[in-house]
Amino acid sequence: MKQAGSMADPLWFKDAVIYELHVRAFMDSNNDGIGDFAGLMQKLDYVQDLGVTCLWLLPFFPSPLRDDGYDISDYMNVNPSYGTLDDFKAFLAAAHERGIQVMVELVVNHTSDQHPWFERARHAPKGSPERAYYVWTDDDQLYKDARIIFTDTEKSNWTWDPVAEQYYWHRFFSHQPDLNYDNPLVMEEVLNIMRYWLDMGVDGLRIDAIPYLVERDGTNCENLPETHTVMKNIRAAIDKDYESRVILAEANQWPADVRPYFGDGDECHMAFHFPLMPRMYMALRQEDALPITEIMAQTPGIPDNCQWGIFLRNHDELTLEMVSDEERDYMYFAYSADPRMRINIGIRRRLAPLVDNNRRRIELLNSLLFSFPGTPILYYGDEIGMGDNIYLGDRNGVRTPMQWTGDRNAGFSRAVPAKLFSPVVMDPVWGYEAINVEAQQSDPSSLLSWMRNMIALRKLFRVFGRGSLKFLHPSNRKVLAYVREEGDERVLCVANLSRFPQPAQLDLSEYAGLRPVEMLGYVEFPKIEKTPYAITLSQYGFLWLELQGELEPEEPEVPRDAALRLQHAADWKTVLAGAGRDRLEQEWLPAFLLKQRWFGGKSRQITTTTISDWGRMGDHALALIEVTYGGGDRDTYFVPLAVSIGAAGEAISRSHGAAVLAAVTTPDGSGYLHDAMFDDEAGRELLALVGRSGELAMQHGTVRGLPSANFAELRGEEMLEPRRGSAEQSNTSIMFGNRLILKLFRRQQPGPNPDTEIGRYLTEHSGFRAIAPFGGEVEYQPVGRAADETAKSTFAMLQGLVPNEGDGWEWTLEELQRYFEQVSVIPMPEEHFPRSHVSLTELSEHPESDWTREHVGTYLDAAALLGRRTAEMHLALAQPTKDEAFAPEPMTEAELSVLRAALSEHANAAFDALRQNLSRLPAEVEEMSGLVLSRRRRVAERLGRVGDLSTSGLRTRVHGDYHLGQVLRSRGDFVILDFEGEPARSLMERRAKQSPMKDVAGMLRSFSYAAYSELMRVLTRRPGDADRLEPWARLWEQSVCSAFLHAYRLTMRAAGVVLVPTPAEAFEQLLEIYVLDKALYELMYELNNRPAWIRIPLAGILALPLR
């Protein structure tokens, strides 16, 4: 019978404290020397008392145990050494009774070679479904780009099987053949295994070795798109039949590579943050916060319903895969003096021995673990500071029996010591007589008591599990300071990584007026002022400070209902025109807007918000909100609204708190007024509105759905389930199945929206197909201005969903990552050193050499293809037409003069800003900044010659904000997106006709940014390689720009349209001006936002010959 999960809150895992243990090593109840489920049950009170809320059990299935249970021979049973299935069920019930969740480990990348499936596969004929449960080949050269993980023991990922007379694939040990996920039968078997355990009531599944599930030739066989498809299928199957269950992914990868495993919140709920762990040890040993702040800066945001799993130690070695070679060497020197402590690529030691049994260091590391964003995972025994035994083989030294008492066998078992599955730790410092649970339970000052208190304290504050993270940057880098924030909960954490006391000045000006209250002792600290906040910490000291506002005055409550009373859930008259309107405009909307990523007025003071128009859409409402700022400026935002009652409302409040405007009550129960984009039905209604060319009456206008000519084809016939996109920026996206995407334009500006305008134009009036096909739009027309095109605005645009491998930026960075990995070991021959200044024409006319192609590789073909697509886009936008908005126009002298003035103004502003900020810039860019400043006159001269251009081509509609982030890599081609222009500019500016060279320049600068930002990332791990790698970055940039420009010009020439100047000199002049303008714009941006990145635009400006 299917058992329900033990938790009602689907996000329970965010507040959890997980305890990882091996049944074998925890408690032996039948004195056979091996831990078992009955023993574990005996110790559940201990676990509950410790305060952990979830147990993660290492594999406990029948297995030959050649890899500590990670070689499973029967997924549907319990290893007899640990008990029976009934024992497991009894344990599960007992854990749930105590409010403890249970997560089991599923190793489904591979099985044991003794699994019946493998036996059957070996004996089955080639090509049979039974054989296809695993991955076989006749030629062991297949998948040769996949690395070997266990280099100490395995020479190849293929092993010859004499029975099958084929090689079988294994990413780990040769006795662990990989399952073949291309076989649907395998997928079904795996789902059955999961259902089997979930039906019992198991709360979570930790899935091992996720990146390696699928293999493809020509790739490294890690993190493939097909692997994500497998994970999405698994997640969908679990979500369909079960509530509040969790998948924890094991993917020992960089955060950016792990991020896709969260998908849009539709793959794994949790994933380990592997690179953070060694960096905590590194920061401690180096007494420098940088390793931690740096890796967190590289950690991308994850969907709201997902969570990182963080840990200090686990059952494996302290893995050093996710550090640079130099860092790895450092870690070996710092933490493994004895070579026996090393294994594979890591250090096989427990927490306490790693930090020389120093209690303060153990506490400091745990304080970071408990206060960092993510769910903390403790490894059994670390709560009492257990030691290890480096003389045991493999990683068995950190898997010794739990030390319960000072009695025989550490109280773990009453078997004769020789019978134990592993010897207990016995030396005088770490032995069970010195370190055991019983002794620490009776000692109020023990590490165990401290851990218990810390866990209880963490559990009191939801902010630790769910809040945002912001680092402060005290000049003393021995002090790590950060603020966690969620709703009105704010916690400041400060940690001293040094062995000596340290002072720090913290910039807490944004919290001025709040009072820090030390959380452990509830001690009030001095109030925060605008000036730097001084704090002193003892050696390895840490502080958790709750930032509290002033106490509310002791006035009796205003006799006003907190929740808005409605007649029914669709009582929009009350909400938008009745009792709710004042409160919406005065209280709820301003607070709501400030929480939205798409709201662009966060830095400005809102003086009023007004509902300027509204109307009903089924049970939902569409509203236009006019926001007035201090100074009188105004913006209008589009906000669809919904009311959800009961469980649906609670779910939205819990998972998407920022989307909630207010609490409401209705006769059917209480609920919430919220952004309707979190209501699937609202998404469906918008789609239907477009599809049926529907009209909705607003109070002061009309909303119309306008399908494109190919709406029906794009829409298809099947049911389309809506889901929200995770990457919300200035707009909000809803995907419908795999077919459509609806983009809501939040900030409304009257007039045709360039994105819909160009999308419709290109789809309906040109043959250019490298765009997301336009499916329709939802437009708003104010009443009485039906004929006025400039009064219309666009609520939403519908497009076909393009299957893709990511946006051009991410894809390029991945390519660059591989490029730098390859070239990092190759010194660049002098004859191939790229020149510092190189003419853009030269680049466009001389394609790359063979030598360059050999190193830069296939990205050159991709860049050329992008160049061709860009030219084709420009040609499509420049075709003759009677539509005035699109008809190309010559670039007149007057327009060149306006352009010159604008460019000169931009340049002056950028140079002035650079000069003023010179003293604040990082030392390493001082020289470059000086050089750029010295070119000011040449730049002015160069811009001044804009007017002299004899042939400057045509002015047409252009993309307007063209860079790698605006293209998708799709099936070996590119698709161009987002014709919205730069969102900060006015609609008129965004619709203006310009030289297509502006787009070309934008893409060239984007290539430069990609090359240098990846270089910067590599150099954070290998700072000594800067001089060696910089020429490689330059080579990549120049050759990629060359391929792009060459293809662009070739396509233009072939079309015979003089859209951009044909003579080389004029082409170069105009392009150089636009590149220069873009680089100066970037300079301003980086000066204001990311001074550490200023090197990139500076290098870009210096690379221009400016002849």
Add this chain to the structure above:
Amino acid sequence: MAKVEVEEETGGSSQSAPQAELVVGLPGVVNVERVRAVAAQWSGVGHRVAVVYPCVPGMSEAPETLGDGAGVRVVAKEIAAIASATAPWLGLPAVYAALLAEAESLGAGACVILNPDLAAFTPAVVDALMRPIRESQCDLAMPLYRAGPFDGLLNQAILAPVTRALFGKRIRYPLAQDFAVSAGFLPGLRQSISTPAAGQGLLWPATEAVIREKKVCQVYLPVHHEYPMAGMDLPALLQQIVAPLFADMDRHASLWQRVRGSHSPTESGAEPMPDEAPPATSPDPRPMVEAFQLGQRNLQELWSLVLTPVTLLELKKLSRQPLESFRMPDELWSHVVYDFGLAYRLRTLSRGHLLGAMAPLYLGWVGSRVLEVESGVPWVSRQEQLERAFEQNKPYLVQRWRWPDRFNP
């Protein structure tokens, strides 16, 4: 007497029952005849009312509809256990849950729960409790009783001060016997007592309202309930009432630790003139103080596991005071209560023994209060002072709760 129509009801379900605008629940053993008699007087008042009371399985009587037209319906709900054996006036969570569920299933606009002694079972009291729900959009109307200085002493000593300090609402009677719940709050309140853990405790409607951010009001009621205390074992009473309070404290720690200060809920009804004059008769404080002194001599070992050295010293000094000057300082009493609450959480002692060890301390507080009232101290304002002391000493509780180290002052 109005004509009684009898309908068939199967399995205690009320799916076929007519909708009720108001459900009046009586969570305990009631005098059924009296319920019928009083309910019959309400028929024809203009809105549909269902009066629901519990009965043991197999004893269910068919529901009755009293009166003509829009009448009053009387429903007996089958529930395994109806009342606590030791304190029958303490409603069992399962009974409350069943009554609230019945109100939900009848689609009631509100539910009024009244003490099964029927002292408040009058249209006037029901109307008074309903008015803030109806007119001020309150979710919970709690009672303000006309009480004397020695009524509800456990409430005065522990329940009211702790509830106010913890949850920031000045609720005079947190363990209310008579209260009204809005339709919007019904499901939440029912859920709060439907978990296995909550089933062992008591219903604290105001606490649940605060947790769910519901609006609470207080209504002055001209009602007085008699609680038969004679012969009742004090440790058992503490076990029944204070232990659930401490359990709730543990359950909601993450919430109350961030509440600071307190507010008075909106009040309605006719506020009686405060009567601060000492009552004509009062209990004898001597045996209470002697019980405290005996505890001081015999329970040192247990108290020292729970209380801090400073508190122990203060108690020792207090035990040496002559009867006339025996006064338990508010701060000392708040520390005692908070320390016992913490010890309950940490299971420093078995919980039964813990509450037993608290009994002499509570008697010491009662003795002190009796002596104060006898000496003419205005007890209403004195109570306010005590509650404020609990509020002011809340940081002491938070501090000890968060870092429960025995090595403290």
